[in-house]
Amino acid sequence: MGRVKRLALRPFQKPISRWPIEKRIAGAMRLYEKWEGHTFDLSHPELFTEKRLWYCLFYDHPDMTRICDKYLFKGYIEEKLGQGWTAPLYGMWTDMRSFKRDWDSLPDAFVLKSNCSSLGKNVVFVRDKKSVDTKALFQKVKRWLDPMNTMLNSYNRAYYGVTPRIMAEKLLTGNGGQLYDYKIMCFGGKADYIFATADRFPLEAGRLAYSFYDHSWNKLPVTSPGHENRDIPRPEHLEEMIRVAEKLSQGFPHIRVDYYDAADGLYIGEMTLYSSHTYEQPEFDRGLGEKFILPNEAKHEH
Numbered sequence: 001m002g003r004v005k006r007l008a009l010r011p012f013q014k015p016i017s018r019w020p021i022e023k024r025i026a027g028a029m030r031l032y033e034k035w036e037g038h039t040f041d042l043s044h045p046e047l048f049t050e051k052r053l054w055y056c057l058f059y060d061h062p063d064m065t066r067i068c069d070k071y072l073f074k075g076y077i078e079e080k081l082g083q084g085w086t087a088p089l090y091g092m093w094t095d096m097r098s099f100k101r102d103w104d105s106l107p108d109a110f111v112l113k114s115n116c117s118s119l120g121k122n123v124v125f126v127r128d129k130k131s132v133d134t135k136a137l138f139q140k141v142k143r144w145l146d147p148m149n150t151m152l153n154s155y156n157r158a159y160y161g162v163t164p165r166i167m168a169e170k171l172l173t174g175n176g177g178q179l180y181d182y183k184i185m186c187f188g189g190k191a192d193y194i195f196a197t198a199d200r201f202p203l204e205a206g207r208l209a210y211s212f213y214d215h216s217w218n219k220l221p222v223t224s225p226g227h228e229n230r231d232i233p234r235p236e237h238l239e240e241m242i243r244v245a246e247k248l249s250q251g252f253p254h255i256r257v258d259y260y261d262a263a264d265g266l267y268i269g270e271m272t273l274y275s276s277h278t279y280e281q282p283e284f285d286r287g288l289g290e291k292f293i294l295p296n297e298a299k300h301e302h
Contacts, residue, residue, distance in 0.1 A: 048288035064158035186249035196232035
């Protein structure tokens, strides 16, 4: 008889959203120590980066899932501000059969994205649909519907109620060909500093270009590891961006409001509870932590 081939069984994997809270806490603390180089008492966080981790694990708000879901977010913004504040949506799909069926009806240029990913992941820019390798593209976006490849497989609690979707949006362009991304950090309903970026898609030489600014567009002496510090032009609609960010941030201890100052107007790209910056200046991290007032009582899950 020939030898029986033994198959290696892949153990069943659950996204982090389905882990017990104790396991999520332990995993999140290990990851924090890896990235920040130290650990801390989760029951008494002090730095901004420490409070952000507490926020990821415990913070609750009735609208947080709608805010983090890039599809539901559009309806949330329309309720708060009216129409025209987010990039036009061409389509949304929760299964590949429907996406393939509607492919021919999409315009020649658009952006495909996952509704529950971050850090520039799971985004495809289609600039000429006729030149796309559809077989490769379909294989790529199919992975976006698997919770293991989304923010459901993260320590960010607000994503745990999100249904993975594929989205197609208008391809925005910037003045002069560069689309700048302006991120306003808000604490307790007040805008603080602005994190401005360029060359996000695609990353230039693997490094995101950025700078930190105050409300008057003075550059701040703040740096973040792995980023290229570069001057970013003052946005045309700066005052309006600050005003709207403060309106949207009411009722949240901390939230970040991101804008694209595009060639055809101002768009809100997203709102995020979990701003992922790491600061090379400890005093800046501590100062932001003092502004970041967490709820008085942690709502732990059981």
